[in-house]
Amino acid sequence: MGSRSRIIVVLASLLASVAQAQEKDGAHGNNIVTRGEYLARAGDCIACHTAPDGHIFAGGRAMPTPFGTLYSSNITPDPENGIGKWTADDFYKTMHTGRFPDGGLIYPAMPFGSYTKVTRADSDAIFAYLKSIPPVDQKNRPHDLRFPYDNRQLILGWRTLFFTEGEFKPDPSKSAEWNRGAYLVEGLGHCGMCHSPINALGGTSQSDAFKGGLIPMQNWYAPSLTSNREAGLGDWSTKDITDLLQTGVSARGVVYGPMAEVVHNSLQYLTDEDARAMALYLKGIAEASSGPPPNSKLPSSESSLLLSLGKTVYDARCASCHGTRGEGKPPHWPPLAGNQSIEMQSAVNPIRMVLNGGYPPATMGNPRPYGMPPFAGQLSDNEVAAVVTYIRTSWGNRGTAVSAREANELRSAPLD
Amino acid sequence: MAIAGLGLAVSVQALPAFAQPALPPDTMAARVEACTPCHGDKGQGTSDVYFPRLAGKPAGYLYNQLLAFRNGRRRYPPMNYLLEFLTDPYLQEMADYFAEQHPPLPPPATGNVSEDVLQHGQALVTRGDVARQIPACASCHGPALTGMEPGIPGLLGLRPNYISAQLGGWRYGTRTAKAPDCMQAVAARLTEADVTAVAAWLASRPAPVSLAPAPKGAYVLPFQCGSEPE
Known part of the structure; x- marks a missing residue:
């Protein structure tokens, strides 16, 4: 690259970062509405409270759960159907206690277990922002839950087991940046809603926080944020983490599926400072020791057959982008060698990526993402199992083999 | 000096991305390789009879479809899933890309339908059925059936299975377009036999001299259509 074009590149980077800083002014702006909009994004309220092709924050989005279908509520300032008659006190209490202003119990699909940590000042800003958007006269749709889950009194039991009310308490032994990251991850970001295992009662025990789990109904695996064998970020550079959170792509991996939605709706709007704070905190919760790798469940003769078929499929279909040694062309064509999401114990995500492909989200930092082709129509269950086994066990990867049955079962996983 | 120092710091950060x-x-x-297993590397279609040719269709039509898939107005979960987090300008670029591709049409399909069925298909496509208020396909999709800019697609190079499935989709409401949704109105008047005949005759057509869609406003539509604003 000539020195002149280098200068142009430098200037362009500078301009881009200035423009981005201006767009992301919301975190520090004095205007309470702007600050509230920023915080509402950090809390990803839109993901549930806006229906596909619907009015913003008018609710009505169907949320299938193992207990039936919930419909999100209208949180526009409409006086009859929304929060038009609420006060800032009402709003804070709802976020903080998981009860409507009239005392009614809220189903824990609303992440009040996380939002209870939000400060009064931040709650007031979000409320001021929501009061500033256009009211939408759209009635709330009643939930459609099976017996006995349609009895809201059951929520009392759930709350006793899994809900602890209380604002975020900073840890004085840690830096302000670490505490800011903890506040965002545990509070508004409600990362634990997916990244913690969910038990049969639809709850998570405190000791299992951020240990990963299969997201009910969606059939994507939300990896553990504490184990470096999954999505633990202990050995990631801060830049790779902030790239992933803010742009959806990084040198270490790319987001797809439900995490693509989170980056698209929420994380791409974070200021650089907040993204760095989250990265710092996330690096900190990764446990240093991760234990020995699991042993393969398949007999070794079957595994070696799978591997040779897997290499054939890989060389024909995958190597042109991901490289013959799984090195990829990061950040757009992710590396598969040393990629935790490929190696981790659950093979759900790599199988789904082979079947369904996917685009990372279009973000301000990566507006024209490259897509992974879906191979559901091209590869048999055996071939899917073989190629996923191959990428999980080659180039130093220490994942386990995958069976054709596992591949087959995920063909019917929901795509929406 | 301070500015030079800042420039250097940024260039060090920026370099890996540019020099790699x-x-x-x-x-x-x-960027559109994700589309190619089903639609072909130039949008010419693949051996799967349910996946359409995209190449050379008007960019406005392709863009409308990409928006409809992303917003869920046209239901097909694998497409809805792929496009969910892409932006309008990027979908427009994808539409432009496939509109600009011009691979040759596949050879005409000689399906296993009778000559009577083909004649019925030809009649509906070229003349319609006045008694049943069915306009000729050609009255909107063009005398050469190559469509019209910006929103009306050509009908050649598509397999009968795909055409049948789409007409079915309109009848059952899994495919919808901007109001007034003229295709929904037309498809509602077709019988199963009509659909089979139209699909078979269209697929049997040889490639015309030019596959280019007619320019915007080249002819007047028989009724209003939300996808082709006047």
Whole structure:
């Protein structure tokens, strides 16, 4: 690259970062509405409270759960159907206690277990922002839950087991940046809603926080944020983490599926400072020791057959982008060698990526993402199992083999 | 000096992204590879009879479909899933890319339908059925059936299975378009036999001299259509 074009590149980077800083002014702006909009994004309220092709924050989005279908509520300032008659006190209490202003119990699909940590000042800003958007006269749709889950009194039991009310308490032994990251991850970001295992009662025990789990109904695996064998970020550079959170792509991996939605709706709007704070905190919760790798469940003769078929499929279909040694062309064509999401114990995500492909989200930092082709129509269950086994066990990867049955079962996983 | 120092710091950060030899090609062809297993590398279609040719269709039509899939107005979960987090300008670029591709049409399909069925198909496509208020396909999709800019697609190079499935989709409401949804109105008047005949005759057509869609306003539509604003 000539020195002149280098200068142009430098200037362009500078301009881009200035423009981005201006767009992301919301975190520090004095205007309470702007600050509230920023915080509402950090809390990803839109993901549930806006229906596909619907009015913003008018609710009505169907949320299938193992207990039936919930419909999100209208949180526009409409006086009859929304929060038009609420006060800032009402709003804070709802976020903080998981009860409507009239005392009614809220189903824990609303992440009040996380939002209870939000400060009064931040709650007031979000409320001021929501009061500033256009009211939408759209009635709330009643939930459609099976017996006995349609009895809201059951929520009392759930709350006793899994809900602890209380604002975020900073840890004085840690830096302000670490505490800011903890506040965002545990509070508004409600990362634990997916990244913690969910038990049969639809709850998570405190000791299992951020240990990963299969997201009910969606059939994507939300990896553990504490184990470096999954999505633990202990050995990631801060830049790779902030790239992933803010742009959806990084040198270490790319987001797809439900995490693509989170980056698209929420994380791409974070200021650089907040993204760095989250990265710092996330690096900190990764446990240093991760234990020995699991042993393969398949007999070794079957595994070696799978591997040779897997290499054939890989060389024909995958190597042109991901490289013959799984090195990829990061950040757009992710590396598969040393990629935790490929190696981790659950093979759900790599199988789904082979079947369904996917685009990372279009973000301000990566507006024209490259897509992974879906191979559901091209590869048999055996071939899917073989190629996923191959990428999980080659180039130093220490994942386990995958069976054709596992591949087959995920063909019917929901795509929406 | 301070500015020079800042410039240096930024260039060090920016360099890996620009100097790295191993970035994917900065082309739309590389960006739409996710589309190619089903639609072909130039949008010419593949051996799967339910996946349509995209190449050479008007960019406005392709863009409308991409928006409809992303917003869920046209239901097909694998497409809805792929496009969910892409932006309008990027979908427009994808539409432009496939509109600009001109691979040859596949050879005409000689399906296993009778001559009577083909004649019925030809009649509906070229003349319609006045008694049943069915307009000729050609009255909107063009005398050469190559469509019209910006929103009306050509009908050649599509397999009968795909055409049948789409007409069925309109009848059952899984495919919808901007109001007034003229295709929904037309499809509602067709019988199963009509659909089979139209699909079979269209697929049997040889390639015309030019596959280009007619320019905007080249002819007057028989009724209002939300996808083709006047």
